[in-house]
Structure formats: structure tokens, C-alpha cells
Amino acid sequence: MHISLDGFVNDSNGANFNWEKDAKKFSIDNLKNVDSILLGRKTAEGFIPYWAGVAANPSHEDHKIGKLLTDIPKIILSKKLKQSKWENATVINGNIADEIKNLKKKKGKDIIVYGGHSFVASLIQQGLIDEYYFLLNPVAFGSGEQIFNTIKKGLRLTLQKSRAFKCGTVLLCYTP
Numbered sequence: 001m002h003i004s005l006d007g008f009v010n011d012s013n014g015a016n017f018n019w020e021k022d023a024k025k026f027s028i029d030n031l032k033n034v035d036s037i038l039l040g041r042k043t044a045e046g047f048i049p050y051w052a053g054v055a056a057n058p059s060h061e062d063h064k065i066g067k068l069l070t071d072i073p074k075i076i077l078s079k080k081l082k083q084s085k086w087e088n089a090t091v092i093n094g095n096i097a098d099e100i101k102n103l104k105k106k107k108g109k110d111i112i113v114y115g116g117h118s119f120v121a122s123l124i125q126q127g128l129i130d131e132y133y134f135l136l137n138p139v140a141f142g143s144g145e146q147i148f149n150t151i152k153k154g155l156r157l158t159l160q161k162s163r164a165f166k167c168g169t170v171l172l173c174y175t176p
Helices: 021-031 041-055 063-071 096-105 117-125
Strands: 002-004 034-040 074-077 089-092 110-113 132-137 158-164 170-175
Touching (some): 021 063, 034 041, 034 096, 034 117, 041 063, 041 074, 074 096, 096 117, 110 117
Parallel strands (some): 034 074, 034 110
Antiparallel strands (some): 158 170
16 A cells, blocks of 8 residues: 555545556566455445556556456455446455455465555454555655554554665555
8 A cells, every 4th residue: 555654545635656667566566466356345436447447458558557457356345335347356245354354264365455545444453454565655745544543452563574666665564
């Protein structure tokens, strides 16, 4: 997840984080370890059609990542949406914690979360994230949406790896 120096995942006008060749390459390489993408309904509604459009356009600068994101099966957790209106996407309506625990028991590669701030915050609050990847951007918003503002008790994380990109963004990988 992209995050600002002051802990916001977007500002009130929508985030505009640094994104350059090496950071894109990391994101593409990281998807090679993934066999499903977990999304909340609100994010799915924009995410899936956007990346499908990018994947369908070979001349788009992000075609390669768009194709990967489109080809990887998506799992949408939603209480409102009963069935998927998108190709390669499944809707799950049960208890989020129970559903994610069941998904984690299945054999396969990693599950990656591309979710909105409230969806990710609920996963953090319920202790459902095994590994955090933050792309820390050299920007401060002063206000906006956060993912740690709903935790009831502190959360200690252990740094597993870090990497600085030329644009000033730093990858931080943590485990609880």
C-alpha cells in the first residue's frame, strides 16, 4: 500500500504518489508470488474495470502490470454485492475474518490485498494480515484517510526488508 510520510494512504483530493520504473518493476515482480487478489467491493468497482482497460490496450505504459492484475483471480468481500459482474472475480459474502482464514488455509501462492483504506483497516484490526508492504512516499498530506486509526491496541511490526527507489519512495516490508 502506498502511504505518505505522515501516515495517510490518500489525501482529501486523492493521492498522487511517486511511481517510476523501478517501483513498477517491483510491483510486477511481487505479483509473480500471488495467485489471488483480495478486494473490498468499493475498490473492486474501480480497480477491476480500470486494469481490464489497461490490459486490453497493448500500447498503454502500464499494460504489463494491467495484464497481470487482470489475469490473477480476484476475490471480492462484500455484504452488498451478491455475485460478480466481472470476469475472473468471485464474491464472498460471509464473515470477513472467517472467510479470510479459510482462504489462507488453501494451498497456493500468496493472497495480496488491494483495498480501500477502510477495508484494509478492518483487516488490520482483526489481525488478518501476515505481511505488510508499504511504499513510503516522500510527501506529507496533513490529513486524509488512514489505515491504522481503528486499531484498539498497539501493533508491533518487525522489519523484514527495505529498499529505496530512485524517485524517493521506500519499500518497507514488515511482519507482525
